[in-house]
Amino acid sequence: MMETAVIQRQYDSVISLQYDQDPQFTTGRSLDRAIRHLDADGLLDPDSQPLRVLDVGMGTGMFLEKLRLQSARQIAPSGLDISEQMAALAVRKLPDLVVAIDDGANLDRHFGQSEFDLVATHFVTGFVELEKLAADVFKKLAPGGCWSFVGGTTAGYAELQRRARHPLLRMLFGSNGVALQGMICPESEDQVTRLLSNAGFEIRVSETFEPELKFEDFSSFMEYGYHGGWLTPFIEDIGLQNASRWQQALLNRIVFPVTDHHSIVLAVARKPL
Numbered sequence: 001m002m003e004t005a006v007i008q009r010q011y012d013s014v015i016s017l018q019y020d021q022d023p024q025f026t027t028g029r030s031l032d033r034a035i036r037h038l039d040a041d042g043l044l045d046p047d048s049q050p051l052r053v054l055d056v057g058m059g060t061g062m063f064l065e066k067l068r069l070q071s072a073r074q075i076a077p078s079g080l081d082i083s084e085q086m087a088a089l090a091v092r093k094l095p096d097l098v099v100a101i102d103d104g105a106n107l108d109r110h111f112g113q114s115e116f117d118l119v120a121t122h123f124v125t126g127f128v129e130l131e132k133l134a135a136d137v138f139k140k141l142a143p144g145g146c147w148s149f150v151g152g153t154t155a156g157y158a159e160l161q162r163r164a165r166h167p168l169l170r171m172l173f174g175s176n177g178v179a180l181q182g183m184i185c186p187e188s189e190d191q192v193t194r195l196l197s198n199a200g201f202e203i204r205v206s207e208t209f210e211p212e213l214k215f216e217d218f219s220s221f222m223e224y225g226y227h228g229g230w231l232t233p234f235i236e237d238i239g240l241q242n243a244s245r246w247q248q249a250l251l252n253r254i255v256f257p258v259t260d261h262h263s264i265v266l267a268v269a270r271k272p273l
């Protein structure tokens with residue numbers, strides 16, 4: 001797991017202001033797919049009771065806002081995030097959002113005895129340990145409630161990782177510079193569904209979404225990877241945000257332009273009645 005204080009600073013001061021620009025719409029497209037899965041499972045059908053939703057690592061509230069716009073059922077939103085700046089943006093979009101600011105590892109200390117019909121964890125694996133999260137999500141859900149899981153896998157960015165193994169780049173940025181493992185996990189859809197099943201959930205649907213990514217040059221990569229938040233810890237680890245002009249020119253010769261893809265697992269898992 002990455003160091004929590006570092007992640008908090010990065011979201012507060014590097015990522016929050018640009019997060020909603022969602023370069024290449026990777027986040028927005030994934031969240032729309034997640035909502036379609038929930039809708040297909042009947043979770044968003046009209047009901048006299050609002051859907052009680054808890055979004056763990058809700059960020060700027062992109063999912064909750066989309067859900068509210070797309071759901072036929074009213075939404076009662078709650079969210080937890082480690083970044084005050086991200087949460088402040090979420091509250092602007094959802095003034096009725098019940099917010100907790102904390103590490104997701106402490107989820108069980110928040111929201112009292114409230115039970116939820118839906119718990120979302122979207123793009124927070126790598127930040128919060130998945131086994132622990134699974135147990136905590138299970139406890140927060142009402143019987144029959146659903147977990148919406150969305151997370152990138154280590155199969156993402158294969159072409160970028162291949163090009164980063166160029167000997168010149170290893171010399172410049174260190175031989176560990178290419179290792180994204182630890183930043184992105186889990187490994188596969190199989191691993192996710194196994195883990196969710198082992199935690200007592202019934203898998204309703206799962207898929208691997210592989211959106212294409214195009215990086216014209218170093219600066220379009222930084223817009224996505226650094227300010228967009230996708231690879232910020234990795235980029236800071238190797239100091240890529242301080243790359244000099246000649247280093248950028250070299251990267252533009254050796255690595256870019258590049259067409260790649262991410263690999264994102266989506267699953268809806270139900271807590272048995």
Ligand SMILES: C[S@@+](CC[C@H](N)C(=O)[O-])C[C@H]1O[C@@H](n2cnc3c(N)ncnc32)[C@H](O)[C@@H]1O
Pocket residue numbers: 004007008011027031056057058059060061062063080081082083086102103104105121122123124127128229
């Ligand atoms: C990639 S963003 C995803 C935001 C949102 N779920 C979405 O799909 O747009 C990751 C979010 O997790 C939050 N986060 C990172 N580490 C966390 C932790 N240990 N506990 C709680 N939230 C965390 C960040 O502040 C950020 O808002």
